Amino acid sequence: MRLYAAAIYLFLYGPIALIVVFSFNAGRHAASFECCGTSWYGRTFNNQFLLEALYTSLLVAGTTAILATIMGTMAALALQRVRGPLRVVYDAMTYIAIIIPGIVIGIATLVALVTAFDAINPLLAALWPGGAKAAPQLGLGYASVIAAHTLFTMALVIVIVRARIQGMDRSLIEASADLYATPWRTFRQVTLPQIFPAVMAGFLLSFTFSFDDFIIAFFVAGSKTTLPIYIFSSIRRGITPETNVIATLVLGVSLTLLISAQLLMRRRAGAAGSN
């Protein structure tokens, strides 16, 4: 039995470990491994296309995380006031949004955006003061990836922040109001500090999700290339040790963020729970 478990973990983590090891390849080809050097790391960081993709990914993930965190937190706070059957409906829809496969979201967003653009662009052209030539053409790009990612990750933020709000003692808010704080100050001084760890965790998770996502971005990114899309296309040209380096870096970043998020959620819950 123990052997069986060990085999499973080997199977799960073996390939990942290999990638990490191979990223330190000192040789010229991915197929033959020569220990050990960081020369491929240097090369990777000199790759102009790669850096551009990294920049795109960071921009998309950063904006997505900020938007999803703000909107998700606000939604969670608003949902807190909804009672009765309507609340169950909202909750269900939030969870469903999380488990909907990325490919569905990708296609759905693509179709929705394209339809919307087809409707709006002629209108813009007709109404633009500078004439049809000067009118901007809406198309797929940064905005569409960010929009799709925000939709998807917002549900995550809602769930995380909701859990935190529900664990929060309501009488704290009443105590604050009782001590002359206006609703806005109560929010800033009590509610926000209380839910802040969850908000941060939501931010980090959103960032990670967006940063790692390939499927949705593939559908709606238009001409933009995010890091996962870059990896995908470079693999088609053959695997180089560079691919391993990128994968290792992405792995490192994601793990760090995920662990931070987990720690945030756990530590603050403990501190407040002991009261």
Add this chain to the structure above:
Amino acid sequence: MPARSDHSRDIDIEFRGVSRHYGEIRAVDGIDLSVPKGTFFSFLGPSGCGKTTSLRMIAGFEQPTAGDVLIEGSSVVGTPPHRRPVNMVFQHYALFPHLNVFDNIAYGLRQRAPRPARAEITRRVGETLDLVRLGGFESRRVWELSGGQQQRVALARALINKPTVLLLDEPMAALDRKLRRDMQIELQTLQRDVGITFVLVTHDQEEALSMSDSICIMRHGRIVQAGGARELYDEPVNRYVADFVGKSNFLDGTVADTGASGAVLRLADGRTIAGRYTSTATPLAREAKACIAVRPELVSITAAQKPAGGMAVNAPARVKNRIYLGEQTEYLVAAEGLGDILAMASKTSELASGGFSPGDEVVIGWPESAALVLAEE
């Protein structure tokens, strides 16, 4: 602002026909009361009678569905909590876990406009901490404090604002018995020192009786009786109050004869017993269902051979149980025709009689003034 009533200077809180209904549930149902300035007032009643709801209407967390709540003579209906001159000590204290003791206590001052100077805040927090005997605790984290210390911080956090009224919702419920007793005395002393009106919610009758100047006994969202501890104990308005406040023996019967100051009740076995009406009760009609209530400490218990003189009722009885309580001894006796009767013998009478043991034949009795004729409701 509505016109101030002329007695507003002496009355801090007033309820005029206040109700709070939640659909079918009548949490509070038509309450009238007034709390004079500087008094210690208590809401007392069993679980679910509407005490917390009443308190929350003073704090502003609930709005009455009917009637008017006045603070210092002005209606506060519709005024949000942060604009009311009252502060509350919450049942589980509701201290802010992300703030230390100092910041918790300074919280109210910092919301004020204009905000007091830093030095002023520091000075007042120090003063208030001294008042609740927690000097030097400024930088402690609140979750590191014991239950009693947390309660003091909660008290300090409210008192520092010098509110017109301090509201306390079962503040002692989370404390152990000994600590609760200490805190009750401390709270009472504190109230006298600061001179602020205190409104306490409790379901512990001993607590209410020992601390309050005035107590309001509630049931099903209504006030059954309001008055001082002595009045509630000696002059209960009905059986419910006599039963809730302290211990009583009850004998059920119907009114056989009634006068201005008392009545005679016929018990189930035909025996008649006379008693007096309490000053708060209204006289009963003949044949009305009623009961006689006798406080255990007014029941005399003597050896069978020498019954006490001057008693309106004398009944032979057998001792069933004896509980030694230190300052008093409690006897449960089976009295002929009266059922089980509780009698409380003082230390001096115990010394005089030598005490009794289970199985002993005794005589119990009480003077007519000890028997209260009470309506069932």
